[in-house]
Structures are given as C-alpha cells and as structure tokens.
Amino acid sequence: xxxxxxxxxxxxxxxxxxxxxxxxxxxxxxxxxxxxxxxxxxxxxxxxxxxxxxxxxxxxxxxxxxxxxxxxxxxxxxxxxxxxxxxxxxxxxxxxxxxxxxxxxxxxxxxxxxxxxxxxxxxxxxxxxxxxxxxxxxxxxxxxxxxxxxxxxxxxxxxxxxxxxxxxxxxxxxxxxxxxxxxxxxxxxxxxxxxxxxxx
Amino acid sequence: xxxxxxxxxxxxxxxxxxxxxxxxxxxxxxxxxxxxxxxxxxxxxxxxxxxxxxxxxxxxxxxxxxxxxxxxxxxxxxxxxxxxxxxxxxxxxxxxxxxxxxxxxxxxxxxxxxxxxxxxxxxxxxxxxxxxxxxxxxxxxxxxxxxxxxxxxxxxxxxxxxxxxxxxxxxxxxxxxxxxxxxxxxxxxxxxxxxxxxxx
Numbered sequence: 001x002x003x004x005x006x007x008x009x010x011x012x013x014x015x016x017x018x019x020x021x022x023x024x025x026x027x028x029x030x031x032x033x034x035x036x037x038x039x040x041x042x043x044x045x046x047x048x049x050x051x052x053x054x055x056x057x058x059x060x061x062x063x064x065x066x067x068x069x070x071x072x073x074x075x076x077x078x079x080x081x082x083x084x085x086x087x088x089x090x091x092x093x094x095x096x097x098x099x100x101x102x103x104x105x106x107x108x109x110x111x112x113x114x115x116x117x118x119x120x121x122x123x124x125x126x127x128x129x130x131x132x133x134x135x136x137x138x139x140x141x142x143x144x145x146x147x148x149x150x151x152x153x154x155x156x157x158x159x160x161x162x163x164x165x166x167x168x169x170x171x172x173x174x175x176x177x178x179x180x181x182x183x184x185x186x187x188x189x190x191x192x193x194x195x196x197x198x199x200x
Numbered sequence: 201x202x203x204x205x206x207x208x209x210x211x212x213x214x215x216x217x218x219x220x221x222x223x224x225x226x227x228x229x230x231x232x233x234x235x236x237x238x239x240x241x242x243x244x245x246x247x248x249x250x251x252x253x254x255x256x257x258x259x260x261x262x263x264x265x266x267x268x269x270x271x272x273x274x275x276x277x278x279x280x281x282x283x284x285x286x287x288x289x290x291x292x293x294x295x296x297x298x299x300x301x302x303x304x305x306x307x308x309x310x311x312x313x314x315x316x317x318x319x320x321x322x323x324x325x326x327x328x329x330x331x332x333x334x335x336x337x338x339x340x341x342x343x344x345x346x347x348x349x350x351x352x353x354x355x356x357x358x359x360x361x362x363x364x365x366x367x368x369x370x371x372x373x374x375x376x377x378x379x380x381x382x383x384x385x386x387x388x389x390x391x392x393x394x395x396x397x398x399x400x
Contacts, residue, residue: 005294006267008255012248018241019222019230026221032291033220034249035256035265041218046253048212049234049246055208056235065235067206091232094205 009035061132063108063125065090073097073105080104082139084132086158088112088146096144104142107132112145112154124154126161133162143171209235261332263308263325265290273297273305280304282339284332286358288312288346296344304342307332312345312354324354326361333362343371 005013009031017027034042058064059071066072073079073093083104087093093106109124133141143158145151159169174192176185185193205213209231217227234242258264259271266272273279273293283304287293293306309324333341343358345351359369374392376385385393 005265006272008248008251008267009265011244012252015241015245015248016219018237019216020233021226021230022219022221028294029291030219030221031252032265032289032294035252037218038253038256041215042249042253045212045215046246046249048208048215049242049249051208052212052231052235053238053242053246056238065205065209065232067208072206089232091229094228094232 061128062106063090063110063128064093064106078103081137083142084129084138084140085142085144086129087144088151088154092144092146102142109145109154112148112150113157114150116150119150121157126158129158130161130165133165133167138167140168140170143169145171147172147174261328262306263290263310263328264293264306278303281337283342284329284338284340285342285344286329287344288351288354292344292346302342309345309354312348312350313357314350316350319350321357326358329358330361330365333365333367338367340368340370343369345371347372347374 012034013024013027013031016022016030017024019027022030034045055067056065057067057069059066059069059074061070061074064071064073068075080103083102085093085096085102085104085106086109087096087106088109088111090108093108096102096106107125107129109126109129111119111124113119113121113124129141132138141158141162143155145155155171162169173196174189175196176182176189176193182190212234213224213227213231216222216230217224219227222230234245255267256265257267257269259266259269259274261270261274264271264273268275280303283302285293285296285302285304285306286309287296287306288309288311290308293308296302296306307325307329309326309329311319311324313319313321313324329341332338341358341362343355345355355371362369373396374389375396376382376389376393382390
C-alpha cells in the first residue's frame, strides 16, 4: 500500500518511530503534532536536533555526554575529587544528578557485564575506571549499579579489579523505596531493608 | 536544582517532551538514544525535521498536510471527483488512506464542534467544504467523523449546511469492529450492529 503521506513526512515518521517509547502509531501522531505546531515546535526542534548533532560529544574522561570534553561535571572544580560514582549508563548519571545527593564525579561504564547479551569486560570502560581510581586523590569508589543480576555481577567484577588499589569501594543500600508499600515489595528487598535497618 | 545536562541537551529534551506520547522521562531517554545513535538517527532526524519545517504546507483545498499545495491527493487525477470524504483531522485522513478503501478526495475540518472546548462553526474549515460540495462533479459527501457526541453533532450540523445542495450525504456505518468481541461492546454499538445487519 502506498504511503498516504509524502516521502518527507514518511521519513520523519520513520525516524521518530525509532525513538524509545514511540511506536509507529505514536510516531505518526508526533509527526503530525510537529507539523501542526510548526513555529512553536517543529522549527525549534529542527534547530535543537541540529545543534545536538553538531556539538554533543562523549567525555573522554567519564563517558558522560556533553558539549565539551571534559564534560561540565569533570571540569567542575567544586566537585569532590575523592569520590568516583560508577554508573552503567548516562541516564543513571542524570538520575543521580537530579537527586543531587553527591557532589562528586562519575564514571560511565557504558553497560554491564552480561553473559546473555555477550557483554564482556573489554566492552566496558573499565580501563579508564582503573586509571581514574588509581589517582592519588581518589579515596572512595561508589558502585551505583542497578540491583539486577548483571549489575551486581559487574559490581563484584569491579571490586576484584580495584582490590589492589587503596580505595574504599561502596555500593548503594538496598531497602524500601521512599513512598514504597511493604505489601508490594519482594522478599529480597524486605529482608535487605530489615538487615540494614537504621536507628530511628 | 541545576540541570545535569548542558543547555543544548536540555533544550532537546524539553522539545521532545512536548511530543504526544513522550513525558519528561521518556523524552530524556529519547534524547539520550538520539545522542548515542548520532550517525544512524540524530543526524538523519535533524535533516528530516529541517526538511519538514521547510517544505511541509497545508493544502489550501482539503486541509491535508503535504509538501505541495494542492496536496498529492487533491492533485491526483485518478481520484474519484464525485466523492468528498469529510474528516476531523489529518490523522483520520491518513487512517482512511491506510485502509485504502475509497479512492476519493478528502476535506479536513480541523476539528469538530464542541461546546466544552468552545469550538464554533467559524473555527472549522466549513466554508471551504460548502464551496467544494457545491462543485457540479461532487455527488456524495461521506461524513467520516468520530462516533462521539461532538463528532455526530458536527455531522448533523454539516448535513443541515449542505441540505440545499444536490449531494448525497452519507456517514460511516456503526457496528461490531472487525475482530471485536460482542461481550466487550457497548449496547449502542450492538443495537446499531443488529439494526444495520446485512444478509450473509
């Protein structure tokens, strides 16, 4: 069946459909929305995407994405140089920054070890991590990895990898999510929350 | 809280978040996905959005969006000139074209009458419809409007509007959706499906 839309719109729809969270139908709705809101949305988005395509680079130090290398976080002199927070992905870095809990620097692995997906140590940014963790000013490495099998496997692997270095290696606490209801939590989380209970 | 990302990426995220179907979180995921897939996705999307912003226009005849005015459908000499299909929105036009059931031309109202949303007749592309329906070659006007209160109100309004013209006015049949289960259908649909039953 020939497409009811011209090739230009069809191309836009197909590219939008490749974004996570947008299927073919929602991509069509998004494209139409863009076209209708030409001034407020389509033109600005064209500019924003162009600028991102031109300027965004991956930080050679931590693996974050930014328009400068080193990224704004690595270049920020007010960050605590003694702590490195290891994350799987840039999205995790963004999440922790939104939480604004630590004023430290990050190290993005670019994935986690996975036998299923065939992700091996050499596929991750581990060399860079060892080099950075070996820096004299670094005192602690926080493994902020997902509480999944692969995430914890990677955490153990990194712990071994850094065992020779004089750095303290920590990981995120397990427990009840803020606002979480015990009734809906799995046994593993609950037992961890009990074991790691804190004084009131 | 300062944004963890640079202004360029933040701008991209905020524009993506305004697309239907993308919330703030999924917009961040989409932006990150774009940045990671620079060559395969980000650059092509920049080009596609730019081209769409430059070339896409609204058809002055039917209200469809295309890169030419009149649009490809209006300009298509193989289309049956005797039938006009009235739709609320371009997305409905696309849906009917995908169904490829009629080889006719369309008329996009750009909305439906709605007391709630304050949409009045002068807000819709009705003048153009009357003018087109008055053309000698037009024999039938199909009101392909949503089976909602507003859609049907608009259908009745248009029927009155065109009552002086020598055109047959039809509307979509009500009935059981293909693949639909009776058990899940409302009484209105079922009674309509019974009343408008066809011989087997």
